[in-house]
Amino acid sequence: MTKIYKVTDKIKVDVGGLVFHISPLTFDQKSEIQALAASGDFKKSLQSAKLAVKYAVKDVDGLEDVDGNPYKLERDDSGVSEDSLDSLLNLQQSESLQMACLGLLQGIPKQFINPFTNEKLEGVSIVKEGAGKKK
Numbered sequence: 514m515t516k517i518y519k520v521t522d523k524i525k526v527d528v529g530g531l532v533f534h535i536s537p538l539t540f541d542q543k544s545e546i547q548a549l550a551a552s553g554d555f556k557k558s559l560q561s562a563k564l565a566v567k568y569a570v571k572d573v574d575g576l577e578d579v580d581g582n583p584y585k586l587e588r589d590d591s592g593v594s595e596d597s598l599d600s601l602l603n604l605q606q607s608e609s610l611q612m613a614c615l616g617l618l619q620g621i622p623k624q625f626i627n628p629f630t631n632e633k634l635e636g637v638s639i640v641k642e643g644a645g646k647k648k
Contacts, residue, residue, distance in 0.1 A: 519537070526637065542568045546564050562611040566601060613625045
């Protein structure tokens, strides 16, 4: 049976060892991202990836600030704040995170695909809930 996700649901996605809590995009968010991506303007296509991260990411596990404290995402009315976005987009996992969030334009996939190669996006997977170790 096919699963349907509400835009309020949070899905845990492992991106290179960091666990991002993401939510499906609304129709309006998808439309805005796709309009930028399809504009033919290189800068706007980069902005589309940034917007996908802004709208989709709700939280992240596995990050610390320079003082060793757990990193806390800041949010504004529309999603991740500009300061937190700038920080996330400077991570080593940034490119994979952006591709995974852009993949949400097609809904929540069973596996994330690299849009350039059409192959599985390496280092990106959905974290299965309740997948504990057997004794």
